[in-house]
Amino acid sequence: MLNQPISLHSVSQYRSLLTLNPASSPVNPVIMADDTEEIPSELLTLAQALLVASKSGSLQNVKDLLAQGAPTWYQDEDLGWSCLHYAAERRMPELLETLLEGGAVWNAMDSWGRTAGEICLSLGDRAGWEVIRNDGIRSEMLAHFLGGTSSSSSATHLKLRANDQSSAGNNEVFLKSKLTWDLGEDGKERVLDADGNGVMMGWEEPLMKQHVALMIAGRPDTVGLAVLNIGFGLGIIDRIIQSESPRLHIIVEAHSDVLAHMKATGVYDWPNVKVLEGRWQDHLIGKNLKRVLELSADGFDAIFMDTFAEGYEDLKTFFESVVPDILEPQQGVFSFWNGLGATNATIHAVSSSLAELHMEDVGLHVQWQDVPIAESQREEVWKGVRRRYWDLPGYKLPIAKMCMH
Numbered sequence: 001m002l003n004q005p006i007s008l009h010s011v012s013q014y015r016s017l018l019t020l021n022p023a024s025s026p027v028n029p030v031i032m033a034d035d036t037e038e039i040p041s042e043l044l045t046l047a048q049a050l051l052v053a054s055k056s057g058s059l060q061n062v063k064d065l066l067a068q069g070a071p072t073w074y075q076d077e078d079l080g081w082s083c084l085h086y087a088a089e090r091r092m093p094e095l096l097e098t099l100l101e102g103g104a105v106w107n108a109m110d111s112w113g114r115t116a117g118e119i120c121l122s123l124g125d126r127a128g129w130e131v132i133r134n135d136g137i138r139s140e141m142l143a144h145f146l147g148g149t150s151s152s153s154s155a156t157h158l159k160l161r162a163n164d165q166s167s168a169g170n171n172e173v174f175l176k177s178k179l180t181w182d183l184g185e186d187g188k189e190r191v192l193d194a195d196g197n198g199v200m201m202g203w204e205e206p207l208m209k210q211h212v213a214l215m216i217a218g219r220p221d222t223v224g225l226a227v228l229n230i231g232f233g234l235g236i237i238d239r240i241i242q243s244e245s246p247r248l249h250i251i252v253e254a255h256s257d258v259l260a261h262m263k264a265t266g267v268y269d270w271p272n273v274k275v276l277e278g279r280w281q282d283h284l285i286g287k288n289l290k291r292v293l294e295l296s297a298d299g300f301d302a303i304f305m306d307t308f309a310e311g312y313e314d315l316k317t318f319f320e321s322v323v324p325d326i327l328e329p330q331q332g333v334f335s336f337w338n339g340l341g342a343t344n345a346t347i348h349a350v351s352s353s354l355a356e357l358h359m360e361d362v363g364l365h366v367q368w369q370d371v372p373i374a375e376s377q378r379e380e381v382w383k384g385v386r387r388r389y390w391d392l393p394g395y396k397l398p399i400a401k402m403c404m405h
């Protein structure tokens, strides 16, 4: 596609905060109008003509400019809009297709962190949005096959491992960070790290309920279930799992403050609970995995993954290298907190689809449940929290099972 540096978007997972707000994300320099001294004047003229044509010209006009080499990566100074943003306002899917074929970047963000996809959504233009989303999936898959997503070989692709050394972006730093438990202004319990990032917040309880309902729903004998949960946090999901009386309930937790809290509140004494202290990587990768399987020889009926300050690559390692070996192959369900691209609807959709394709690669077939979460949009929920880790009205909840061929 193109080699110019464009806005760099980090897709974070697990409440890491390197999302899409330009004020807080590690954004590469966007090529905007104020960088004009770096752009040869003929190219600049073509770039500006393409913005105008995308905004109000004909499709042929846009095609002609692309044929002349007009750059699709240029974003104007006022709004930070690219040709794709202007085209998105016109509800012309074919125009979007033409620009994307001409090299426009599906996830270029404007000054407010919105992609052209958000413009389509705000206008109710589903067809236009799908054109952009599908291009995003194609382009991210291609980047993945070429090995470009986890390294930073191209600044235009989703960066699946956030380059953030703070507590919210680096698991090692987080695990040394002091945690505090308090009540938010919404009256709900929350746990914050030393930087004031929300590690887990009470507004998520209905979501956690939904995860358990969908993982365990329709199972006739919940008493017989073996469940594995990664990441205790506030223990919301573990309490819900306990109410289903599983025969085995393993909790893997790495943070010493959380472990101390669990001891102090009697979690270690819950029926059939076994707490594995340490990182999931220590217990579930390599030879130690065997020890966990000895606790449930047929594998686990439900596995849930919800950590903090880890990236998509960690989640991918989990579902590639752990899940297929320990999920009960007939009925077992794997689910995870889907915080992928959590502040931008288009990026949430594209990164969820990318995860789906990666799961298919290892024989996990995923179905998505669209869950509305109006609660997360309330202002008081986020008072006293450094940054929102979630900013969407809807959540794509994954339910994955091994494909039986």
Ligand SMILES: C[S@@+](CC[C@H](N)C(=O)[O-])C[C@H]1O[C@@H](n2cnc3c(N)ncnc32)[C@H](O)[C@@H]1O
Binding pocket: 015, 171, 199, 200, 208, 230, 231, 232, 233, 234, 235, 236, 237, 238, 252, 253, 254, 255, 258, 278, 279, 280, 281, 306, 307, 308, 309, 310
């Ligand atoms: C978001 S909270 C989990 C919330 C939980 N689902 C609930 O319902 O309350 C994330 C938890 O994962 C733990 N954690 C982070 N990295 C981990 C790792 N690599 N292995 C195991 N636990 C980890 C954190 O200490 C934290 O307790």
